[in-house]
Amino acid sequence: MAIRSDALTAKLSHLYPLSADEEEVLQNAFSRVEDFARDRDIVREGTKPTQCSLLLDGFVFRYKVLPDGKRQILSFQVPGDVFDTQTYLLDTMDHTVAALTPCRIAILRHDVMREITERFPRITRALWKETLVEAAILREWLTSAGRRSAFQRIAHLICEVFVRQRAVGRTRGLEMDWPITQVEIGDALGLTHVHINRTLQELRRDGLIRLGGGTLEVLDWRGLMKGGQFDPSYLQLVHVDLP
Amino acid sequence: MAIRSDALTAKLSHLYPLSADEEEVLQNAFSRVEDFARDRDIVREGTKPTQCSLLLDGFVFRYKVLPDGKRQILSFQVPGDVFDTQTYLLDTMDHTVAALTPCRIAILRHDVMREITERFPRITRALWKETLVEAAILREWLTSAGRRSAFQRIAHLICEVFVRQRAVGRTRGLEMDWPITQVEIGDALGLTHVHINRTLQELRRDGLIRLGGGTLEVLDWRGLMKGGQFDPSYLQLVHVDLP
DNA sequence: CGGGGCGTTGACTGAGATCAATTATGGTGG
DNA sequence: CCACCATAATTGATCTCAGTCAACGCCCCG
Numbered sequence: 001m002a003i004r005s006d007a008l009t010a011k012l013s014h015l016y017p018l019s020a021d022e023e024e025v026l027q028n029a030f031s032r033v034e035d036f037a038r039d040r041d042i043v044r045e046g047t048k049p050t051q052c053s054l055l056l057d058g059f060v061f062r063y064k065v066l067p068d069g070k071r072q073i074l075s076f077q078v079p080g081d082v083f084d085t086q087t088y089l090l091d092t093m094d095h096t097v098a099a100l101t102p103c104r105i106a107i108l109r110h111d112v113m114r115e116i117t118e119r120f121p122r123i124t125r126a127l128w129k130e131t132l133v134e135a136a137i138l139r140e141w142l143t144s145a146g147r148r149s150a151f152q153r154i155a156h157l158i159c160e161v162f163v164r165q166r167a168v169g170r171t172r173g174l175e176m177d178w179p180i181t182q183v184e185i186g187d188a189l190g191l192t193h194v195h196i197n198r199t200l201q202e203l204r205r206d207g208l209i210r211l212g213g214g215t216l217e218v219l220d221w222r223g224l225m226k227g228g229q230f231d232p233s234y235l236q237l238v239h240v241d242l243p
Numbered sequence: 244m245a246i247r248s249d250a251l252t253a254k255l256s257h258l259y260p261l262s263a264d265e266e267e268v269l270q271n272a273f274s275r276v277e278d279f280a281r282d283r284d285i286v287r288e289g290t291k292p293t294q295c296s297l298l299l300d301g302f303v304f305r306y307k308v309l310p311d312g313k314r315q316i317l318s319f320q321v322p323g324d325v326f327d328t329q330t331y332l333l334d335t336m337d338h339t340v341a342a343l344t345p346c347r348i349a350i351l352r353h354d355v356m357r358e359i360t361e362r363f364p365r366i367t368r369a370l371w372k373e374t375l376v377e378a379a380i381l382r383e384w385l386t387s388a389g390r391r392s393a394f395q396r397i398a399h400l401i402c403e404v405f406v407r408q409r410a411v412g413r414t415r416g417l418e419m420d421w422p423i424t425q426v427e428i429g430d431a432l433g434l435t436h437v438h439i440n441r442t443l444q445e446l447r448r449d450g451l452i453r454l455g456g457g458t459l460e461v462l463d464w465r466g467l468m469k470g471g472q473f474d475p476s477y478l479q480l481v482h483v484d485l486p
Numbered sequence: 487c488g489g490g491g492c493g494t495t496g497a498c499t500g501a502g503a504t505c506a507a508t509t510a511t512g513g514t515g516g
Numbered sequence: 517c518c519a520c521c522a523t524a525a526t527t528g529a530t531c532t533c534a535g536t537c538a539a540c541g542c543c544c545c546g
Binding site: 062064067071074091092095121125128131133134138143145148190238 | 305307309310311313314315317328329332333334335337338360361364367368371372374375376377378379381382383384385386388389390391430431432433472476477479481
């Protein structure tokens with residue numbers, strides 16, 4: 001089955017350009033498409049999936065729930081992200097993946113994955129690289145949670161999501177979709193939604209962003225980067241031009 | 244050059260068992276051995292290394308320093324860890340790697356790495372899996388920094404380091420080397436060394452650990468796991484028997 | 487034996503949490 | 517088109533865990 005994902009093509013062009021043939025192989029590897037409604041779990045902690053996924057449209061996020069009921073969000077995925085590559089090599093899911101918005105996903109079965117990774121070392125490298133960038137993002141999130149103030153964490157997160165969406169053509173100038181609620185921002189950054197609310201007001205007061213109606217507009221990119229100590233190089237998206 | 248690393252052999256036996264031939268190939272891939280003194284940087288942020296490393300002996304850690312001088316420690320590596328695999332696929336280091344103790348490292352050049360990963364898909368998978376486990380550890384650290392109390396974070400870290408050392412035969416019963424200072428624990432967990440000190444005293448008071456002279460003894464493994472919400476499955480070390 | 491890490495302690499402060507309402511907002515059915 | 521309801525955002529008052537600042541002690545090593 002041929003999936004034509006402009007987002008995947010766009011991302012590979014930045015991350016690890018494949019030849020036309022290789023990209024053909026990759027896009028033909030997906031066996032079907034599935035839709036999920038907002039808040040629906042896609043892969044649950046403790047299960048042993050037999051497939052990986054490519055996000056075609058919408059937002060997806062990963063999270064853990066602790067014994068005491070607290071939740072930590074571990075990442076957001078944007079269109080073009082091949083996620084759950086880890087399920088191919090790790091036995092059991094250590095976290096849950098869920099739909100942040102209604103979304104569409106293309107399925108890549110593990111047996112197909114194995115065939116491709118044995119025959120196409122360059123595709124393997126592209127997928128491996130994607131998991132390494134995920135780790136780099138995790139390091140940045142850890143740094144935020146450990147050592148950055150609430151203001152810095154939010155600014156940094158906004159910068160990251162903006163650059164990643166921009167890389168796959170999902171921004172309109174300085175504006176992008178922002179379907180992430182304040183509770184979710186809090187669970188991602190290790191803060192409460194009350195404090196997120198107050199800090200977002202600071203960001204607005206400082207003229208850095210405009211936010212509302214599911215849309216976020218960056219009003220001062222330099223200021224936002226500075227405020228969040230953001231340096232995009234960890235995302236490895238070499239040719240994304242920024243404001 | 245043949246490196247004989249019992250730690251690597253031990254770890255592979257848990258993580259991704261290789262055939263005798265494959266392990267031979269891997270251990271022969273290392274081109275030389277280097278020693279580093281405590282606190283010496285091994286790979287610096289912003290550089291473009293041309294080699295990966297295997298930790299033979301000692302402790303290594305990764306960290307970032309923020310513009311305001313704060314430090315976040317991102318991981319600890321124990322003997323048997325093949326680290327900086329990421330340098331093979333990512334362009335520039337997004338963080339620094341340094342020696343926590345005097346340590347010995349075996350070097351794996353990128354060109355050798357490329358040759359091996361093109362010829363031996365199972366070795367590739369073992370190395371890829373190692374990077375995926377690193378990401379799982381990062382998710383757990385992020386969860387600690389975001390949603391766990393100081394007491395829980397420390398207990399969780401001790402459990403993790405204990406299990407990982409045990410997997411490579413570096414524990415003596417319930418005792419292990421613990422060369423990590425309180426400042427370093429603080430920088431790893433997003434806390435101050437003062438608060439680490441007070442919380443360690445709580446752990447001792449609760450009869451969970453004995454700590455001193457570079458050695459940590461677990462006095463109550465169940466209690467420590469419970470106190471840290473620790474579940475070892477994310478480490479993917481299937482056959483490590485625990486207390 | 488002295489100096490520099492490292493660990494420990496006390497007094498005080500503060501960023502962010504908690505608790506508890508109240509006010510938008512957007513989707514839905516009548 | 518509007519009333520209704522659930523979800524999300526906002527606000528205020530108060531509390532707390534951890535940070536900050538500043539000593540001081542300990543111990544190892546040269």
